[in-house]
Amino acid sequence: MQKKSALSLDLPTGLPEGIRHILRRAADSTAAAIAFAGLILIWELACRWGSVPVWLLPAPSLILGELWKSRGIIPPHLVATTIEVVGGFGLAVLAGIPLSIVICSSIVARKLTYPVLLVLQSVPKVALAPIILLWVGYGTGSKILIAAVTAFFPIIVNTTAGMDVVPAELLQLSRSLGSSALKVFWKVRIPFAMPYVFSGMKVAMALALIGAVVGEFVGSDKGLGYLILTFLSTNDTAMVFAGMALLSVLGVILFYAVCAAERFFCPWYRSSESDPII
Amino acid sequence: MSSGRSILELSHISVRFRTQSGKSVLALDDVSATIGQNEFVTILGPSGCGKSTLLKIASQVLEASAGEVRFEGHPLRTPTARIGLVFQQPILMPWRTVLQNVLFPIEMMGRRISDHEREARALIELVGLEGFENVLPGELSGGMQQRVAICRALVYDPKVLLMDEPFAALDAITREELGMELLRIWSERRKTVVFVTHSIQESVLLSDRVLVMTARPGRVASSIKIELPRPRHVGMVSTPEYAAHAEEIRALIGLTHGSA
Numbered sequence: 001m002q003k004k005s006a007l008s009l010d011l012p013t014g015l016p017e018g019i020r021h022i023l024r025r026a027a028d029s030t031a032a033a034i035a036f037a038g039l040i041l042i043w044e045l046a047c048r049w050g051s052v053p054v055w056l057l058p059a060p061s062l063i064l065g066e067l068w069k070s071r072g073i074i075p076p077h078l079v080a081t082t083i084e085v086v087g088g089f090g091l092a093v094l095a096g097i098p099l100s101i102v103i104c105s106s107i108v109a110r111k112l113t114y115p116v117l118l119v120l121q122s123v124p125k126v127a128l129a130p131i132i133l134l135w136v137g138y139g140t141g142s143k144i145l146i147a148a149v150t151a152f153f154p155i156i157v158n159t160t161a162g163m164d165v166v167p168a169e170l171l172q173l174s175r176s177l178g179s180s181a182l183k184v185f186w187k188v189r190i191p192f193a194m195p196y197v198f199s200g201m202k203v204a205m206a207l208a209l210i211g212a213v214v215g216e217f218v219g220s221d222k223g224l225g226y227l228i229l230t231f232l233s234t235n236d237t238a239m240v241f242a243g244m245a246l247l248s249v250l251g252v253i254l255f256y257a258v259c260a261a262e263r264f265f266c267p268w269y270r271s272s273e274s275d276p277i278i
Numbered sequence: 279m280s281s282g283r284s285i286l287e288l289s290h291i292s293v294r295f296r297t298q299s300g301k302s303v304l305a306l307d308d309v310s311a312t313i314g315q316n317e318f319v320t321i322l323g324p325s326g327c328g329k330s331t332l333l334k335i336a337s338q339v340l341e342a343s344a345g346e347v348r349f350e351g352h353p354l355r356t357p358t359a360r361i362g363l364v365f366q367q368p369i370l371m372p373w374r375t376v377l378q379n380v381l382f383p384i385e386m387m388g389r390r391i392s393d394h395e396r397e398a399r400a401l402i403e404l405v406g407l408e409g410f411e412n413v414l415p416g417e418l419s420g421g422m423q424q425r426v427a428i429c430r431a432l433v434y435d436p437k438v439l440l441m442d443e444p445f446a447a448l449d450a451i452t453r454e455e456l457g458m459e460l461l462r463i464w465s466e467r468r469k470t471v472v473f474v475t476h477s478i479q480e481s482v483l484l485s486d487r488v489l490v491m492t493a494r495p496g497r498v499a500s501s502i503k504i505e506l507p508r509p510r511h512v513g514m515v516s517t518p519e520y521a522a523h524a525e526e527i528r529a530l531i532g533l534t535h536g537s538a
Contacts, residue, residue: 169365172339176357177434179386187386191373268372268414 058238067242073227078246080222084140084212085254088147089205095148096155096204097197101185103156104163117156125150125211129218143215143223150211151204158200162193195269198262205258209251224250285470286313286336286438291345293331305331306342307495313438313472318464320473320481321489324531328496329474333442336472337361350437359387362436366443368423370415370430376402377411380429387434394433401429404463421452428463438470445480454512457484461510482523483510490530499530 015023040060046052047059054062067074103110129146136142166189174184216225224243231239262269293306305328313319321329334340336347338357347354349361370379380398381391402411405425415423424444431439441460445453457480464471475481481488488502504523506514514520 167367167369169363169367169369170371172334172337172357173363173383174386176337176339176361176363177359177383177386179388183386183388187382188371191371194373266373268416 055235055237058241063238063241063245066236066238067245070239070242074246077222077224077227078250080140081212081216081224081247082250084143084147084215084223085205085208085250087140087144088149088211089151089201089208089254091144091148092151092155092204092208093201096152096200097159100156100159100163100193101190103160104189105181105185117153121153126214129211129214133215133219138219138221143212143220146215146218147208147211150214151208154200154203154207155197156200158196158203159193162196163189165196166192194266195262198258198266201258201262202255205254206251209247209254213247283315284312285315285317285350286472287346287348288312288332288336289346289348291332291335291342291347293328293335293340294343304495306335307497309345309491309496309498311489311498311501313470316468316470317487318461318471318473318485319487319489320475320485321491322475322478322481322527322531323491323496324493325476327491327493329476329491330442332491332496333440333472333474337363337440339363359383359434360436360438362431362434362439364424364427364431364439364441364444366446368415368420368427370423370426372414372416375412375414376407376418376426379415379426380433382430383434389434397435398429398433401432402426404466405429405459419452421448421456424448424456425459428460432463432467432469436469438472439464441471441473443474443476446475453480458510458512460484465509478524478527479515481527482506482520483512483514488523488527490527492531502526502530 044060047057047062058066099113103113125146128149132146132149133142136145163185170188171184174188179187212223213225216223217229220226224247228240228243231237231243288309288311291306291309292304295303295305297303309328309332311319311332321332323329331340335342338347338354349358371382374382377395377398380402381394384391384394384398399408399411402408405428407422407425407429410418410422415426418426424447428444444460445456448456460471460473461484463469473480473484482504483506485504488504490499490502491497492499502523506517506519506523
């Protein structure tokens with residue numbers, strides 16, 4: 001049986017499967033768009049008829065208008081934040097996956113590293129941000145590092161879990177064939193872990209965004225987080241909201257980029273088509 | 279079918295496990311068995327009798343607490359590619375096509391894929407999966423996946439095939455079908471097969487000899503030679519010879535109804 005779409009559209013059975021799939025997906029996105037438009041409409045109407053002060057909650061139309069007026073100053077800040085998020089995410093992946101391999105390579109390595117990681121994880125990243133700024137400096141590097149530290153843990157946990165679920169029989173078979181541990185990692189454990197790695201990456205991407213903005217809040221002269229703080233200090237609430245909206249859009253785009261990469265690298269794996277939870 | 283020479287010898291194998299509560303459990307108690315060249319032997323017993331453990335020891339994936347395994351006359355201490363493994367689940371790699379899954383052992387052994395592709399394709403044809411070479415396992419039924427797993431175990435041409443309840447997860451019809459197919463492969467490829475099962479029908483219908491095991495601690499209660507002629511077919515279950523063997527085995531594992 002086909003998975004029913006959100007609108008459980010009854011499509012004519014004569015259509016080819018490809019077209020049916022596209023229509024079904026379109027129906028799903030239409031539902032999401034309707035829900036979203038409805039929320040914004042309620043917000044708009046509430047602001048207009050409820051005489052809410054503009055400095056408290058500006059109407060969506062006002063936010064959009066202000067954003068359009070300031071469109072000239074936005075791009076460099078958007079680019080700065082994107083670089084920090086993607087950089088931090090990339091760093092977390094590049095450090096996390098090899099470390100997971102080390103953790104999975106031997107019981108001794110696991111016993112040495114895992115508890116340390118757990119303790120480090122329990123340190124609030126927000127509290128860590130000023131220290132990182134102190135160590136690394138005011139620039140982009142510190143934001144990337146804060147984003148990476150924030151995003152790091154789900155990568156480790158998921159990659160390790162993914163490599164642990166490899167069926168024992170497959171490892172026994174590999175051993176009987178005389179394959180080296182490195183080959184087993186490369187041909188068996190890592191591919192098996194891929195779906196897990198990607199679900200870790202989805203969480204990590206969202207966390208990297210939070211980390212980057214926290215870094216910008218603590219101290220910076222560019223980025224969307226910096227813009228939000230600046231506009232807040234001048235009581236320009238509409239632009240604060242505009243900054244938040246841009247951050248959300250950036251988060252959604254980066255999340256779906258990870259989803260697309262997942263479909264590309266693990267086409268055999270059908271992750272539940274759940275929408276962003278974070 | 280056995281040529282009389284032994285290929286795999288298990289002598290005085292004992293296995294002791296430590297449970298989580300720290301208690302020591304004797305899983306296998308002084309088990310000895312000799313498997314002849316080209317013989318088809320089933321190990322039959324109730325669940326928990328240690329038959330899978332015994333198979334793991336025969337391949338040296340697991341070490342015995344006491345006893346020795348000899349393969350082709352020499353002590354066997356590490357797993358070897360001369361012994362092929364088939365498990366209860368197919369355990370294929372979902373990102374590899376049927377052909378790539380069959381060639382997996384070749385890749386892991388560091389041999390050249392191109393030297394073995396013909397053999398892999400021949401095996402796929404032998405189990406009736408021609409046309410599915412480039413399909414991913416996710417699109418195959420359980421029976422088809424287990425056929426791929428059998429090809430994977432045969433592609434590097436091991437002498438002995440150790441099969442741990444390979445058809446247990448399949449439906450009854452597919453199971454009978456695959457059993458007969460296995461016999462065909464076994465006689466065509468001249469392999470030695472050690473086949474663990476808890477199905478009396480499977481054991482009698484497939485093997486030259488049935489090793490009947492008792493539970494806790496696992497011991498070999500008896501070795502029964504199956505006198506049914508070859509080639510075998512499913513219809514043999516209605517012959518008196520089959521019934522006599524099945525009854526004998528039931529008695530050994532204490533399943534006889536109305537026993538005195």
